[in-house]
Amino acid sequence: MTVTTIDQAAAPTRAAPVTEQTRRPGLRRAGGYLVRILLVLFFAFPLVFMFMSSLKPDDQIFADLSSIKAFLPVGDISLANYTGVFDTVPAARFLANSIAITTVTVLVGLVVNSMAAFALSRMRWRGKTLVLAAIIATLVVPFETFALPLVWWVNKLPWLLFQDGQFFYTTGWLDTYRVQIFPFLANAFSIYLFYSYFQSIPTSLDEAARVDGAGWFRIYRSIVMPLAGPAIATVAILTFLPAWNSYLWPLMVVQTENLRPVMVGVSYFQQLNVLWGQIMAYSTLITIPVLVMFLALQRQFIRSIASAGVKG
Amino acid sequence: MGTLMVSPAMLLLIVFFFIPVGLCFALAFTNARLISPEPATLVGLENFQRLFQDPLFWRSLRNTVYFAVVVVPLQAGFALVLALLVNAKIRGINFFRTLYFVPVVTSIVVVSILWKFMYQSDGLVNNMLQTLTFNVVQGTDWLSNPTAAMPAIMFMSIWQAVGFHMVIWLSGLQTIPGELYEAAELDGADKWQQFRYVTWPGLKATRTFILVTITIAALSLFAQINVMTQGGPLDATSTVVFQAVRVGYGQQETAYASTISLVFFVLVLTVSLVQRYLTRERG
Numbered sequence: 001m002t003v004t005t006i007d008q009a010a011a012p013t014r015a016a017p018v019t020e021q022t023r024r025p026g027l028r029r030a031g032g033y034l035v036r037i038l039l040v041l042f043f044a045f046p047l048v049f050m051f052m053s054s055l056k057p058d059d060q061i062f063a064d065l066s067s068i069k070a071f072l073p074v075g076d077i078s079l080a081n082y083t084g085v086f087d088t089v090p091a092a093r094f095l096a097n098s099i100a101i102t103t104v105t106v107l108v109g110l111v112v113n114s115m116a117a118f119a120l121s122r123m124r125w126r127g128k129t130l131v132l133a134a135i136i137a138t139l140v141v142p143f144e145t146f147a148l149p150l151v152w153w154v155n156k157l158p159w160l161l162f163q164d165g166q167f168f169y170t171t172g173w174l175d176t177y178r179v180q181i182f183p184f185l186a187n188a189f190s191i192y193l194f195y196s197y198f199q200s201i202p203t204s205l206d207e208a209a210r211v212d213g214a215g216w217f218r219i220y221r222s223i224v225m226p227l228a229g230p231a232i233a234t235v236a237i238l239t240f241l242p243a244w245n246s247y248l249w250p251l252m253v254v255q256t257e258n259l260r261p262v263m264v265g266v267s268y269f270q271q272l273n274v275l276w277g278q279i280m281a282y283s284t285l286i287t288i289p290v291l292v293m294f295l296a297l298q299r300q301f302i303r304s305i306a307s308a309g310v311k312g
Numbered sequence: 313m314g315t316l317m318v319s320p321a322m323l324l325l326i327v328f329f330f331i332p333v334g335l336c337f338a339l340a341f342t343n344a345r346l347i348s349p350e351p352a353t354l355v356g357l358e359n360f361q362r363l364f365q366d367p368l369f370w371r372s373l374r375n376t377v378y379f380a381v382v383v384v385p386l387q388a389g390f391a392l393v394l395a396l397l398v399n400a401k402i403r404g405i406n407f408f409r410t411l412y413f414v415p416v417v418t419s420i421v422v423v424s425i426l427w428k429f430m431y432q433s434d435g436l437v438n439n440m441l442q443t444l445t446f447n448v449v450q451g452t453d454w455l456s457n458p459t460a461a462m463p464a465i466m467f468m469s470i471w472q473a474v475g476f477h478m479v480i481w482l483s484g485l486q487t488i489p490g491e492l493y494e495a496a497e498l499d500g501a502d503k504w505q506q507f508r509y510v511t512w513p514g515l516k517a518t519r520t521f522i523l524v525t526i527t528i529a530a531l532s533l534f535a536q537i538n539v540m541t542q543g544g545p546l547d548a549t550s551t552v553v554f555q556a557v558r559v560g561y562g563q564q565e566t567a568y569a570s571t572i573s574l575v576f577f578v579l580v581l582t583v584s585l586v587q588r589y590l591t592r593e594r595g
Contacts, residue, residue, distance in 0.1 A: 029402070032397075032400070032402070033402075035397070036397055036398075036408045039394070039397070039408070039412060040408065040411045040412070042471075043411055043412050043414060043415055043471070043475070044411060044414065046415075046423075046426055046427065046430060046471075047414065047415070047418065047426075049426075049430070049436060050422075050426050062434075065434070065435065065436050065439045066439045066442075066443070070436060070439075112320045112321045112324065113321055115317045115318070115320065115321065116317065116318045116320070116321035116322065118317060119313075119314040119315075119316075119317040119318040120318065123313065123314035123317070124314065125313070125314030125315050125318075126315075127315075128314065131318060131322060134325075134330075135325070138325065138329055138330075140580075140581070140584065141329075141333060141577070142528055142532055142577075142580055144532045144534065144553045144556075144573070144576060145333065145336060145573050145576060145577040145580070146329070146332040146333045146335070146336050146573065147556075147557075147573070148336075148556055148557070148560035148561070148566060148569040148570060148573055149332045149333075149335035149336045149339055149566065149569075149570050149573070150328070150332040150335075151346060151560065151561065151566070152335070152339065152344060152346055152566040153331060153332050153335055155346065155347070157327075182324065182327075182328060183328040185321075185324050186320070186321040186322075186323075186324035186325045186328070186329075188325070188329075191321060215313075216313050216314075216317070217313075217317075220317070241417065244419070245419040245420065245421070247419075247420070247421050247535050247538075248534055248535065248538075248557070251538070251557075251561075252557065252561045263419055263421040263422075266421060266422065266425065267421055267425070267538070267539050270425045270428075270539070276429060279425060279429075280426075280429075283422045283425055283426060286419070286422065287418050287419065287422055290417050290418070290419075291414070291417060291418070294413075294414070294417045295410070298410055298413075301413075301417070302409070302413070302479055305416075305476060305479045305480070306479050306480060306482070306483035
């Protein structure tokens, strides 16, 4: 009985609407695996090709295109493209920029958004309903809607410049690091994720702490946040991916080559050169950090993406 | 104290969300330029008149709708098939789930560069087509061919993003209780009937979410175009967002770009409202 139950629970998983009873379940299972493996090849072949090409000189990349060798590490294999790319463009600088921008965006974003969610979930204050409604409203507006007015707007924003022990008042955020960070710190969806997670943490804990004389900030820091691990992981992953991959925004607001993040760097590199081996090497290089992180944390990744589904 | 803790986030949202969204509406009625010594002045509906007479805008709008109309059903359907395939309780299923998802964590810029290389006339795609069909199918120079360029970009875009929606379908599938399938099986329902009467109704909320997110992503098409074709050949792949960037950043005409962005916003809003209405709870 239990055996059939398991089988039935798995029933909806058989994709094809198979109406006739199959007499040979072994054969059918093999067929199922075959389909799934063909799909693996479909999703993996471009990336395997990218990686293998990054190890070959350009003439060999083209020579291998017409055979299975395109996917195999054969022939004149070396890391020459990887060393070469650092001579052709400031690739190390692009990487350092992206690492810095992404790290600051994720870390500061975690603090700012979780504090806002804490205030919304735990504390009573005037205007709370309005603020919550405003935050929810921002979820329906894609960034592309206001990206162009935002370029115009950041060009007019003020900033205090500290130089030689003195503050100077300046305007214009174009061509800076801060313009690549500040617009993405506060995020309505991150606030929403923290908010719904905090709602599930019983308030009895903070009430006990209040009785012991703990302030709100103390409760946030020492009680609620240490319990919010899964929410922190989800928000960190969902902030990390777009920050590392950001393209449209830095393309418009950064002109100086030295301030470019990796994706803008690689797209200019690709427009100005036909060194395909080096292009493939740099593409591999900026993909690997994300891929390694994904493979190490795949459960959290998949869960984070799935949690994006709850807002619908 | 509550206001204090919410204020950093709120201040950032005001400066980098609410004001720019408001500016999008306001600037559309002005002649603002990105870098200009003179302050912007009101010009009424001039930008909207220009928009209606701008063949490149209409072309971009048509291309965008074409992309969305093809990609949304194909990607949603393919993602559902994948979700059903990886929901099975068989050995190694985690391996398949992970592999199907790998393109999603690869940057769309990297993916576009890679496929641009593969789509060349003597590139990997055409070589594979020839080998797999024993030289029956001869490919074209995909991205330089006005009729083939958009389908080529559609194919690549689905390849990259379908894993994301597979995961969302999967989380929807896992909310359907197993007992429902047992009951259906006892009533003599075959696999197709089980899908039709148990799985499909059980995925209602997931369906709305998936349709809305794929549509909005499709309407926002930009990176692929900017990396692969720059809107060409013969404007066959120019899109609304690409056109807004070309005008607002390339030609520095912030006001006209805001007008195009407004159309984009109305498009996105209409689509999500219509889809929510069509898939609303009945009764």
